[in-house]
Amino acid sequence: MTDPSAAHDAAVTDRTRLVGSAYNGDRDLAARQSLYRWQTPRYDLPGLVAERLGDVRGSVVDIGCGNGKFIQRLRQDRPDLSLLGLDIAPGIIAGVPGPVAVADATRLPLATRSMDAALALHMLYHVSDIPQAVEELARVITRGGVVIASTNSDRDKAELDDLWQRAAGDVLGTGRGPARISLSARFSLEKAPALLGERFRRVEVIELPGTITVHEPGPVIAHMASYRAWADQHEVPFDATIDRARTLVADHIARDGTYRITCLGGILVCRP
Template structure:
């Protein structure tokens, strides 16, 4: 979806959907993360985050920590930091090491100016009120502290959007079908600086472009299927569309040897 309808916003931000199905475990999140194994260049996101925190001492909170990908790396590289992982979904916290708690970014269970850095990585688009979420993150970070946020560009993975539209159209017999849901559209790389700039005087965007090249349909199909929690938002039979996309991918790879996806994500480094 590109029109950011009220139904789109409600689906992307619905707490019951997020905690109960989308992130009840890490299977779907891991499927989306794993697609980047086939990206060139390979961006070491946890390493980039650790580098940005090189001057930080003290307490760091990872808000929307998910399956703990970043916390695990920080525990390895920065054992001096006091780390706390927060997420709205209890089920996804099971394998996150160290201190964790269930919390909503709109109401963080932290005192004002109590953390030296906050992470909000690929999660602010799930906040029902993004501006309020940014204010809350600003509240808990010290005056000289740091916020690291991340998201994808509006142009990210356009080939997957086109693949979905084509597959959905084939299933519906309409030529081109409805667009798939876009999680990051509400807080894309293009929109994020304006939100963050309301609370942080300096916002630097580190763009991370790349190309994913797959020679097997499996990783792409797994990525697309990982949006099962939003199946009711696609206005087309979800599983049938996934299987049609698989066939299209297999035919494309047989003809061309590979399927390419152009990616653009980024990390936003925010200071007062």
């Protein structure tokens, strides 16, 4: 029998899938990002990162920069910094104003100690060789430099995992259906300090707990549907499960007035 978690790990890091489907544009990433509009407290993540870069002067690289949410904000708030965005997916950086380039976190096209800071935000869980990427982050920053990573807890949005299993069970006609894929599991907030601690002397963890409250299913279902690149990993028809989840959330809202999701993300600030 195949181990579903090993298959999920392989799919989360599968380069063809990342480049060709998950991040060939920013539709799905934007759907995931926009769910946080309904979160309390509302964290200004780019602002928090900018704050942590307060004493940094010089060059900053954003690795796995995606649709440029962070570098675009930094370009605005910190015009003094020289900012570079790197990502393996040409499709997702196509709309991000330069300088940006295609590059892999495990083989950075950057000289040793050439960067004053490096960002790896919600991306290390997609890298198949995480220790090698951590090695690269440590290599490219200066001795007094800083690396800022971010990810989600294993407990993040547990209600959505439960919703998926209930919806999948209804579609399959079996009580609870199979678990959905977890993107951050390989580099969760619980695992990240040890992985980063291999190369960084100080790793500060800033937890960002919150609650998302919606009054209609749309934003939650858009977030769930943003996993479509991994639809084949679920042993249940993806669209039918999404439709069923929409009905379950709508029923919940009709009953209780709102639907709530508990979130736990975090930022890791690492120094050599």
